[in-house]
Amino acid sequence: MQLPERVKIVEVGPRDGLQNEAAPVPVEVKLGLIERLEKAGVSVIEAGSFVSPKWVPQMASSAELFQQIDQKPGVSYPMLVPNLKGLESALSVGVKEIAIFAAASESFTQKNINCSIEDSIARYSDVMVQAKQHGLLVRGYVSCVLGCPYEGEIAPERVADVARSLYELGCYEISLGDTVGVGTPAKAQQMIDAVTKCVPVENLAAHFHDTYGQALANLFAVLQRGVSIIDSSVSGLGGCPYAKGASGNVATEDVLYMLNGLGIQTGLDMERLLQAGDFISRYLQREPASKVARALSAAD
Structure with missing residues (x-):
């Protein structure tokens, strides 16, 4: 069995994690979380998104947040954008990398961004043109790759079609999201096998939620299968507002524990990562969702 020697961790907690909180988290708390993640060795931190504050009020302060980040060399801070208006907001504060998002489910796409999959890709073609003109890196997301809350099973070939479209638009990396966390290992491998027929495996990331404990x-x-990029969320923050019952992303601490056990390098420091998780969990007044954090806390 051949496993990657090194895995890149993309930390999505400040955006994908905190956007599902009932109340917005203050900028200074988000900055404190980002600073602690940097100290833990995280090199990619998804900091926020330029979406409508009407629909995602938790991300309304993203421009202010980005302007206040003390950006470290070697660390990138991508921001999610849904359209040209979001891109303009990102450019106005000097964002260097953005992420765009599509889905492998027609129903989910309609519920999420009120258009078809085909129309969503067409919208992003305009975003990509502008992004390239300004020298931005663009990452692509595909949601519902292992199941949809409205349609159930999703054919791997549909995932591959959407991933290929984003890759051909110019996305340097495609993150494949099990948005509702219903996937199982065999289905995950089948999905990757289908996608790698049209997108190189080195350009793929896994973004798995842990609803059924399978992440x-x-x-x-x-x-x-050769995937060497993993999206995760410190302390297991997150969920999906369009998927009832979907729990948070897989916890970064738990991913790191597994990778350490496999001898796979990440560059992350577990102790400092746990400190970041403890910081945000204390603010949110809840126990960390990370099993590693809970186990170590009980041991103390």
Whole structure:
């Protein structure tokens, strides 16, 4: 069994995690979380998004947040944008990398951004043109790759079609999201097998939620297929507002524990990562969702 020697961790907690909180988290708290993640060795931190504050009020302060980040050399701070208006907001504050998002489910796309999959890709073609003119890196997301809250099973070929479209638009990396966390290892491998027929595996990331407790197993399964980029969220923050019952992203601490056990390099420091998780969990007044954090806390 051949596994990657090194895995890049993309930390999505400040955006994908905190956007699902009932109340907006203050900028100074987000900055404190980002600073602690930097100290833990995280090199990619998804900091926020330029979406409508009407629909995602938790991200309304993203421009202010980005302007106040003390950006460190070697660390990138991508911001999610849904359209040209979002891109203009990102450019106005000097964002260097953005992320765009599509889905492998027609129903989810309609519920999420009120258009078809085809129309969503067409919208992003305009975003890509502007992004390239300004020298921005663009990452692409595909949601519902292992199941949809409205349609159920999603054919791997549909995932591959959407991933190929984003890759051909110019996305340097495609993050494949099990948005509702219903996937299992065999299905995760089948999905990767389909996608790698049209997108190189080195350009793919796994973004798995842990609703059914399968995220780590699914990640191990796709590592065996050569995936070497993992999205995760410190302390297991997150969920999906359009998928009832969907729990948070897989916890970064738990992913790191597994990768350390496999001898896979990440550059992350577990102790400092736990400190970042403890910081945000204390603010949110809840126990960390990370099993590693809970186990170590109990041991103390």
